[in-house]
Amino acid sequence: MPAQRLSVVVTRRLPEPVETRLKELFDVSLSEDDHKLTRGELVEAMQKADVLIPCVTDRIDQAMLAQAGEQLKLIANYGAGIDHIDVQTARQRGILVSNTPGVVTDDTADMTMALILAVTRRIPEGLRKMQSGDWGGWTPTAMMGGRISGRRLGILGMGQIGQAVARRARAFGMQVHYHNRRRVRLETEQDLEATYWESLDQMVSRMDVLSINCPHTPSTFHLMNARRLKLLKPSAVIVNTSRGEVIDENALTRMLRAGEIAGAGLDVFEHGHEINPRLREMDNIVLLPHMGSATLEGRTEMGEKVLINVKTFADGHRPPDLVVPGML
Structure with a gap:
């Protein structure tokens, strides 16, 4: 009998190849309308998921982590910055946090x-x-x-x-x-x-x-x-x-x-x-509307790093882009 697949919740739309591969590997709940999740919706996701895949728009604080389900063991952030996540509290609760450094x-x-x-x-x-x-035409001092x-x-x-x-x-x-x-x-x-x-x-x-x-x-x-x-x-x-x-x-x-x-x-x-x-x-x-990392190549590579982090965790190993306290 095959092992039960990890329950994964993705908070925003990701590039199509990334979403498709997540579906192939895990029991995934995707964001259909790409709306920013409310605090209540984020808490609900953390109460049912083994793995949460948030991004920079998802602020996850101490109070929210206190309501997370015991099965939540990894927050695989889609992005390099992790200032929107209370990493210290997550680690204290036994929840690993990974990110996607170097891609963008x-x-x-x-x-x-x-x-x-x-x-x-x-x-x-x-x-x-x-x-x-x-425009009235070229002039030397315009x-x-x-x-x-x-x-x-x-x-x-x-x-x-x-x-x-x-x-x-x-x-x-x-x-x-x-x-x-x-x-x-x-x-x-x-x-x-x-x-x-x-x-x-x-x-x-x-x-x-x-x-x-x-x-x-x-x-x-x-x-x-x-x-x-x-x-x-x-x-x-x-x-x-x-x-x-x-x-x-x-x-x-x-x-x-x-x-x-x-x-x-x-x-x-x-x-x-x-x-x-x-x-x-x-x-x-x-x-500009936060376009610094907005290339198709960069956003797809970010998703690929998320996939590797979650798959490595699912296989019982340490995610390669694990955020540790010394990085904060």
Whole structure:
């Protein structure tokens, strides 16, 4: 008699090949309409599933985990970031947590460079002018932006994505600087031609472009607060493809409106999809709907990592992308 298949609940729609393979391997409940699950629906899923496959839109806190069924033994997150899951409480309750690291490194780095170019070269402004039919033809002084070659780029968070951004920035002729919780290896610094700053304040005050590439943790919440944002040069640009909570969004909005920062490119926001409406009113800011990892290839590879984590767990082994306390 074949062994009973694991009960798996998927909270959002995933790429079709991933959903199909999950169906082949497990007893799967898929999201048909792709709606964001309520707290009650998430708790209900955790009460019936052996494995839960959530994503960044699913906040799973201590109170919810306290209501999980005893059979829930793995939360296989679809995504690298795990700040929406109380991993410590999960581990205390005997629930493993896995993620999908390294898959979207290049995609996110590409989007970071796209935002830097979009802001400094005023691409969205030009697009709006063309779409409105307001373009009267070329003139020598119209729509002048800035050249990024030769500018100093400060990278906040020199992990895999930060290093990928650095490689791209070097190809564009930018000077790479970085601040990180730990200094990277000397060989990596030399390869990237990157200058390390132990003091974030000192780095921020000297940069032309600041790229946020660190995860959201209790220690990075509002790391770019009002005081630190004021250290930026009035000509500086800030881009964020990491987590919105790292920047004090209200302070950033005030400074952009006052002309104290030249521009910003944001793919993530402090309050999820609830964006400060004043951000939409300015020409010197580019807003994107969390598109940093949105490539078909990247999202499919994320699903494949989830499959491997769940299948390895089902076979009685440790998931290869297990999140351990030292990573938090």
